[in-house]
Amino acid sequence: MGISVAVKYNWRKEINKSDCYQIDIRVTINSIPQYYKVEVPQKVPSRDWSGIAPTWVKNSNPFSFAINDSILKRLQQIADLQTRLYVQGKKLTFFHLNKELNFKGNRKSFNDYFKNYVTKPPEEVVLEPGTWEKYRSFIGHLDNFNPNLRFDEIDVEMAARIRNFLTRQPGSKPGTKLAPSSIKSLFDKFMVVLQHAATIDKLIDRDVVESIIKKVTIVVPDRQDGLHWDVVEIQNLKKIPASALLPSQIRDRKLFLLQIYGSWYYRDLFYMSRWDVHKDHEFGMYVAGARSKNDQPRLVPLWKFPGAEAIMKEFEDPDPKSTFWFRRDIFVESQAYNRNLKVLADMAGVYRDVTNKTARHTGMTLMARLGVAYPALKKIAGQKIRDIGRAYIKMGIREIIDATELAQFDRLGI
Structure with a gap:
């Protein structure tokens, strides 16, 4: 990769009455030039420009020392940046230069x-x-x-x-x-x-x-017990007559249930890719792909929940060119979604605080109670496996099938 650095005066070849022009550092990478302005007390008259290092600006200019010093500092910044990148095994790019040379403020701050x-x-x-x-x-x-x-x-x-x-x-x-x-x-x-x-x-x-x-540590207490919903409460949620609900509440009840089935956050639904959704010929629909939050792989066996596939298909984006699985119009601000969940919770006889995050906690709790093995829980949740002894357990579709075989969610009526 060819890189050259040069000090340029009036590189645009401008002509003005004052005959004073700015100074730039030209960096050329692979024959592509980019200019970085040198901050100076005032623009330099052409009669004071020598163009020869280290006194590019002649001593006849009252600001010659300050301007020449600014040029040297700019050149040193670029040299230091190249050195740091070389040590890291990286190549100099304009992204690195823009970040370094266009830094706003004091670098010591x-x-x-x-x-x-x-x-x-x-x-x-x-x-x-x-x-x-x-x-x-x-x-x-x-x-x-x-x-x-x-x-x-x-x-x-x-x-x-x-x-x-x-x-x-x-x-x-x-x-x-x-x-x-x-x-x-x-x-x-x-x-x-x-x-x-x-x-x-x-x-x-x-x-x-x-x-x-x-x-310097920060102790975060364990999650409070009772944040999740139990099976009866989920059943009560499903039993609320549609006639008693607004269209937005009907929609959000389905999304909340889907969150529980997949142990998902609301934003997990929002960012779900079309290519994350699969269907096993023997068992049914499942979701496999990295979570948007942490890029951790997940594998969610939706076939374990009889109502999950119908909800997935109901809200699927009909546009085959869309990169997302779900239609964009089904999502609202999280505050509005949480307000609907509060109404639904009250109608289901659940008077504890509820937010869209409650669904993920509920789904994982149900999985654990029904005996889903720890490695499978981690894979379903899309969380990092910190325990080095478990880090080498590979969880593919077959392993998820085996690990969830005894967890019969369909019998719970949820």
Whole structure:
């Protein structure tokens, strides 16, 4: 790959009355050029331009030292970037250059680094809008804690202070504090960006980050018992007469049941690909593919639930060119969906808090109670298998069939 770097003056060949023009760094990769502006106190008159390093701007210009220094710093940035990428076994691209040279703010400021990470994330990082919103939420808290936290200030003690600050922040309901799970989610975003700064951009020592990971912990209590629905409650939900429901409630009852059958979140339905849905000639419909949240493979035996396939087909997108299985018009904002679920729960005699996440907890609880083996549970849920002793258990369609053989959901009437 051919790479060249050059300092260019008035590369557009402009002509103006002042005869003053800007300076750019031209980087050419595989014969394709791109220009990066050098920030200077003022544009340079042509009479002061020598074009010869290291005094591109002649001493006759009152800002010659500052301008020449800015050019050198730009060139050094590019050289340092090439070195970092070489160590990582990567090739220089315009993506890397744009991220490096168009950085907004102070590179020594973690706040500015975090904001640039969110606005111009690494190429390999693809997250859902809701996840990016959590990143933005964290930087809002960090700005309140310290609007200009420097990298050289970050250590175990500082990370603990940030964690403790989060514990004192108000929750979504009046008079409450952030829940431990919310605190952990926000703090995890802090650690993701901190690790990137250490491993990729070398802005903080990796040992410091490792120490924070080991020593600054957040305890999240186990899920409360009773969040899931039991079999009778699901049966009651199915028994609600359609005549007593609005069309949107009928639709959302079916989607909620489908969530239970597949142990899915609402967004799992939204992002389900057309190519994730399969049908075994002997058993029936199943879903196999990576979850959008974590790219973990899942394999869900929908044939275990007699009503699942009918719901899948009812809401299937009729457009064969659509990459999604479900029609887009069946989905609403999660708040509106949760409101319908609350109404349905009341009618089914369930007076506990209910959200779309309740369905996933319910589905996994039912699977476990009916004896579905642990590796199969993990595969169905699409979760990472952290236990190294179980990490090598391969779960394909045959293994899922065997693991769920004794779990007779059809007999439960749900």
